[in-house]
Amino acid sequence: MPTIVSSKQQEKQKIALLKYADLTVIIPAYNEAKTIQDTVISIQNQTVQPKEILVVDDCSSDNTADIARALGVRVIQAPYNTGSKAGAQTYALPFVDTFYTCALDADTTLAQDAIEKLLPAFQESHIAAACGTVLPRQVKTIWERGRYIEYLFAFTFYKPIQDYFGKPLISSGCFSIYRTQVLREVGGWSNKTMAEDMDLTWTLYSKNYGVRFLPNAISYPIEPNNFSFLRKQLRRWSHGFVQNILIHWKDIMRIPYLRMAVIVAFWDATVASVIFLIAVPLFSLLYQNPIFLLAYVLDAPAILVPVLIQAKERKEMTKALISFPAFFVLRIVNGIFILQALWSEIILKKSLHTYEKGH
Amino acid sequence: MTVGLPGTGIGGIFYLVSIFVMFIKERVKKTLKKKYHPEMNFMYKQFLMALGIVFSLWLMSWFLGVTLQKTSGLVREAAQLLPTRQTPFISFGIALFVLFIGEMASFFIRKK
DSSP states (O other), X not given: OOOOOOHHHHHHHXXXXXXXXXXXXXXXXSSOXXXXXXXXXXXXXXXXXXXXXXXXXXXXXXXXXXXHHHTTOXXXXXXXXXXXXXXXXXXXXXXXXXXXXXXXXXXXXXXXXXXXXXXXXXXXXXXXXXXXXXXXXXXXXHHHHHHHHHHHHIIIIIHHHHHHTTOOSOOOTTEEEEEHHHHHHTTSSOSSSSOHHHHHHHHHHHTTOEEEEEEEEEEEEOOOOSHHHHHHHHHHHHHHHHHHHHHHHHHHTTSTTXXXXXHHHHHIIIIIHHIIIIIHHHHHHHTTOGGGGGGGGTTHHXXXXXXXXHHHHTTOHHHHHHHHHHHHHHHHHHHHHHHHHHIIIIISOOOOOOOOOOO | OOOSOOSSSHHHXXXXXXXXXXXXXXXXXXXXXXXXXXXXXXXXXXXXXXXXXXXXXXXXXXXXXXXHHTOOHHHHHHHTTSOTTTHHHHHHHHHHHHHHHHHHHHHHHHHO
């Protein structure tokens, strides 16, 4: 008896059977000699291969380009340093002749089936971008451990529910796939903000495109392992968040669910930061009693629930439990940087536009 | 990227409520359409996780309340200033208020 297969299932099967995808992977690279090899090899080992890997050498002073060429990938050099990841990625866009474009950071490796797991998102014609789970490649220092817990929490709790309502807040800049035509339509990645991934995601929403989050497509970026690196990253992210709110707020307010997600994120970033960093220590000093400091860990059991759920699935319970306290340290540091960004961008009107990666 | 203070501030409450809304929607869909919805496993997992978060918040409030009652002197006096039992309701109220203001602002912007 013949099996009736729906067109959606046919598309699924087609993608499942693909060995090569009509996809170009753009890897912007500035002085990434230490990491570019691992990144390129992780693409070359994918279960679904891209048609092309395109490394954009943003006028590196090390041998990033030579290492990439030795791996057999195409390397294009920007005529001058573009000053940012967004600049390098957008420079590469005219060189892309595939249906899909993947943006991948030069210090990020992928799970072997990451591309395979992400492509089915595009079965729906209005989907313009798709992203997956991000987890730190190394989890050793306090900062990496804090980030590990942060990601386990966010990608288990927040992101799936954002996806259900059709509004993942950000299609992660370290690894996302886009429809090339839509990327060109919106002008690629913009330099207007320090968070080009958030800017692009919110731009896509404002033009009625959709974004998907597929949790099984996993990428592993190198996260900050020291405070100097972390400081630069948090500065970029915090300023980028505020800049994107200032640019996109009118469009966001017209988009259901997204506006609520952004409003609560902004509230937590501002008011909660003020409470954590100013009100709690102030009360403790005023009453000469450290009991108010309990506020810093009041939600610890609640955070532990999604963290342990994901850690159990990944067989990383010990790693998660050891790393857990680091989250609360990182959270305080996050709060400091977001308050600084709010003060700088909104009150002082001093906008950050110098892109410093940090490593 | 993550910004600000991820956790169970009003953002956490918003996503908890979102999960409960999602669960109810999908249960109604399943009941009305009477066919298997492939996202139901995901729904149940998120719903159970949300219940676990709510339970752990309640447990923490209860534990704090009991522990602080057993203290004495200045610590007990300071503890009586902490609204441990009312905190979840205060947080929920703040979340509703913030979202209400946001929706009102959105309404006026869309009107223009």
